[in-house]
Amino acid sequence: MGLVDDYGAYIGRQVAAGRGARARRLVRLGLAYEGARLRLRPDPRTPKALVRLNRLAVRAVADALARPSRCVWVNLFAPVELLQAFGLRPLSIECFSSFMGGFRVEGQFLADAERAGYADTLCAYHKNFLGAAVDGVLRPPLAALTTTLACDGNVNTFRALGERFGCPTLVIDVPYEYSEANERYVVRQLEEAASSLARLTGRPFDTAALSRALESENRARDLHEEALRLGASRDYPSTLTLQMFKLFATHILSGSPEVEAYYRQLVAELRTAPEDPTALRILWVHLQPFHQAALQKYFNYNPRVRFLASDFDADYGDGRLDPARPLESLARKMLLNIYNGPYERKAAAVRALAERLRPDGAIHFNHWGCKQSAGGVALMQRALEGGGVPFLALDGDGLDRRNSPDAQIASRVDAFFEMLEARRGGAAEPALGPRPEGCHPYEGEHARKETPG
Numbered sequence: 001m002g003l004v005d006d007y008g009a010y011i012g013r014q015v016a017a018g019r020g021a022r023a024r025r026l027v028r029l030g031l032a033y034e035g036a037r038l039r040l041r042p043d044p045r046t047p048k049a050l051v052r053l054n055r056l057a058v059r060a061v062a063d064a065l066a067r068p069s070r071c072v073w074v075n076l077f078a079p080v081e082l083l084q085a086f087g088l089r090p091l092s093i094e095c096f097s098s099f100m101g102g103f104r105v106e107g108q109f110l111a112d113a114e115r116a117g118y119a120d121t122l123c124a125y126h127k128n129f130l131g132a133a134v135d136g137v138l139r140p141p142l143a144a145l146t147t148t149l150a151c152d153g154n155v156n157t158f159r160a161l162g163e164r165f166g167c168p169t170l171v172i173d174v175p176y177e178y179s180e181a182n183e184r185y186v187v188r189q190l191e192e193a194a195s196s197l198a199r200l201t202g203r204p205f206d207t208a209a210l211s212r213a214l215e216s217e218n219r220a221r222d223l224h225e226e227a228l229r230l231g232a233s234r235d236y237p238s239t240l241t242l243q244m245f246k247l248f249a250t251h252i253l254s255g256s257p258e259v260e261a262y263y264r265q266l267v268a269e270l271r272t273a274p275e276d277p278t279a280l281r282i283l284w285v286h287l288q289p290f291h292q293a294a295l296q297k298y299f300n301y302n303p304r305v306r307f308l309a310s311d312f313d314a315d316y317g318d319g320r321l322d323p324a325r326p327l328e329s330l331a332r333k334m335l336l337n338i339y340n341g342p343y344e345r346k347a348a349a350v351r352a353l354a355e356r357l358r359p360d361g362a363i364h365f366n367h368w369g370c371k372q373s374a375g376g377v378a379l380m381q382r383a384l385e386g387g388g389v390p391f392l393a394l395d396g397d398g399l400d401r402r403n404s405p406d407a408q409i410a411s412r413v414d415a416f417f418e419m420l421e422a423r424r425g426g427a428a429e430p431a432l433g434p435r436p437e438g439c440h441p442y443e444g445e446h447a448r449k450e451t452p453g
């Protein structure tokens, strides 16, 4: 067992012994250690912008855990910009659970949630969070904020958490279709959520702060688009875990100045990164199982494979936010999300992304317990294969290793990459083999410069 396994097992033992508070302190200690490691000794293969993003993600979770009275539990699609108007910090159930997976402690929380009666088939991101709550590792937040968008598990999970902790649960009901009436309906709920947050914090709703967040988000979106365009052809090392951290930039911390600074640095680095037309370019659909060794060998620092983007890079479309009408903008953002409404909307949007980025292949990850991803996979396959994009659907679990047998995934992924190589006319090098430590194009000049944020 490695150090991380030992650390996770030790936390698990504290939890099993009923020492939730001690386990919590250990989790926070792990986050502090990770923050220090990233500051002092980041992996030399990781580009600086991605180190910045990683630090941002670690700090976001650490801060949210440190001050529960200033923390709001959210899901990926919550209108987190609203929290900035009150100086509050979001803690996403998906991201917290992913961190627990990285710390190898998820098994304890998942088992405890199941023992507490939560269904085996419930999405592991929810179940892990519920388990941490049951085990006393999470302290009651100021509030919880979620939407009905995309995920059918959200509302039940958030209600269960609200009941357990006695914290207010704010649920934004997002109708399937955009219309002016539906926009007004969502705006009214956002107004109510803002009033609740004002009451809970004792602070007035700072609409100017919200407008500033949307202005920053617009600038970040432009930079994000530029990064997607540049990243399609540049050699820019990353890993599945770093790709997951991008959810902090595209979702959880949307509108924050730190995210804008990250994108600015990312674009600057991509502009000077070398062109490499030979790598296999992969479009990903849904969450990435960063723990899966069968996939790590292709996506972690492998110069022969490029992770182009995922559907989460494009789920808010290219619509602009209007800072002069911030609540209406947030309502439109949710109503027009590609995850909202019929699955065909998402399939068409991912197809459009593929037309822009021209991947060699697409991988759709059917995360265990996620009805929206598994239920729509055939439609996604038709949309992408119809556009000439080879398609692989993988069954597994982004968090719960018990539901993600590596050998099965390896045989399917290996065959897929062999096929992609063959389509390329036979590559001289196989799509295997991580980049050795300390050997990548980011030892160059721009790697040593930190773009000021």
Ligand code: SF4
Residues within 6 Å of the ligand: 094, 123, 124, 125, 126, 150, 151, 152, 153, 154, 287, 367, 369, 370, 371, 372, 373
């Ligand atoms: S993976 Fe699916 S079920 Fe789980 S949180 Fe995401 S949308 Fe919900």
